Amino acid sequence: MSDRILIVAAARGQTDTLPRLLAAAEHLSGSGDIHTFGEWPPEDAAPLIADLATGCRAVLAADDDFGRDAVARASALAGAPFLGGVIAFPTPVAAVRPQFADSVHATVELPYGAFVTVRPTAFEPFVGFIDPKPQLHPQSPRSGSRQRALVTAPGGGPDLASAPVVLGAGRGAATLARMEIVRRIAARLGAAIGATRPLVDEALAPPEALLGQSGKVVAPRLYIALGISGALQHLAGVKDAAVIAAINTDADAPMIEAADLVWIADLDTALPELEAALADGGRR
Ligand SMILES: Cc1cc2nc3c(=O)[nH]c(=O)nc-3n(C[C@H](O)[C@H](O)[C@H](O)COP(=O)(O)OP(=O)(O)OC[C@H]3O[C@@H](n4cnc5c(N)ncnc54)[C@H](O)[C@@H]3O)c2cc1C
Numbered sequence: 208m209s210d211r212i213l214i215v216a217a218a219r220g221q222t223d224t225l226p227r228l229l230a231a232a233e234h235l236s237g238s239g240d241i242h243t244f245g246e247w248p249p250e251d252a253a254p255l256i257a258d259l260a261t262g263c264r265a266v267l268a269a270d271d272d273f274g275r276d277a278v279a280r281a282s283a284l285a286g287a288p289f290l291g292g293v294i295a296f297p298t299p300v301a302a303v304r305p306q307f308a309d310s311v312h313a314t315v316e317l318p319y320g321a322f323v324t325v326r327p328t329a330f331e332p333f334v335g336f337i338d339p340k341p342q343l344h345p346q347s348p349r350s351g352s353r354q355r356a357l358v359t360a361p362g363g364g365p366d367l368a369s370a371p372v373v374l375g376a377g378r379g380a381a382t383l384a385r386m387e388i389v390r391r392i393a394a395r396l397g398a399a400i401g402a403t404r405p406l407v408d409e410a411l412a413p414p415e416a417l418l419g420q421s422g423k424v425v426a427p428r429l430y431i432a433l434g435i436s437g438a439l440q441h442l443a444g445v446k447d448a449a450v451i452a453a454i455n456t457d458a459d460a461p462m463i464e465a466a467d468l469v470w471i472a473d474l475d476t477a478l479p480e481l482e483a484a485l486a487d488g489g490r491r
Pocket of ligand 1: 379403404435437440441
């Protein structure tokens with residue numbers, strides 16, 4: 208049996224995510240082969256990942272859009288088990304996965320040859336020389352018109368998974384006018400924009416912006432929840448933020464309970480005020 212661990216990353220997340228994947232691999236005490244997949248669509252990367260995984264003890268990828276899609280497909284092609292959203296490896300043959308919107312952490316066996324996505328923020332970045340060097344696969348052989356842009360916040364901006372500040376837009380922000388101000392505030396703060404399920408359902412945010420149990424899990428330095436009630440399924444994706452701020456008309460909303468900083472206000476007045484205060488350099 209080999210000790211080789213295949214680490215798979217999308218190029219975009221490399222700077223922040225790769226050191227965290229390496230830290231996760233360290234827990235498995237194996238030697239890592241790193242492959243990064245530039246701008247590959249997951250469906251193109253999956254067969255190559257399945258091939259590269261032959262004889263590997265485990266395949267590790269970030270639990271992001273690329274990892275979840277490409278690695279789940281690759282596991283199916285390889286006929287190997289898939290474990291998603293792992294947050295710890297207590298031993299080299301065990302993995303911890305959150306379940307039921309993070310209310311239960313289950314320790315499960317890590318089978319030989321498993322394909323695994325890990326939450327990058329659950330692992331402190333590896334510090335040291337990266338050995339061996341990542342092997343780059345810059346472009347899919349089938350690239351071209353099919354190639355999918357890697358998704359960032361709507362309208363560009365920092366990557367949601369690693370942005371230090373994230374603005375979360377909920378149903379309370381669900382008008383074009385409010386979202387326009389949210390985008391301007393995000394640009395001013397250098398923040399990424401995430402969203403709740405209703406915003407995505409109403410097409411005011413792309414599916415990739417969904418935060419929570421069925422979407423992304425983030426751990427920014429500051430999370431600002433705008434018109435979000437704080438359902439368990441949403442909180443599962445943002446509760447690890449260092450500081451949570453919330454603006455809501457309802458003082459009894461669970462999001463207000465979960466927040467460190469609270470502003471009870473209507474977004475129609477709060478958003479323009481916030482924008483003006485930022486434009487003022489915070490002098491108000
Ligand atoms: C299996 C399952 C998985 C799910 N996964 C996810 C997930 O991953 N992510 C997710 O987000 N949801 C998920 N959901 C949906 C989740 O349960 C909630 O329905 C959703 O998070 C609610 O979104 P919201 O807070 O934007 O909307 P609402 O619950 O409708 O809350 C809107 C909030 O905005 C406030 N508000 C309204 N108007 C204003 C205003 N003008 N100014 C200020 N505040 C205002 C209200 O007081 C309220 O608190 C899932 C549900 C299920 C069943």
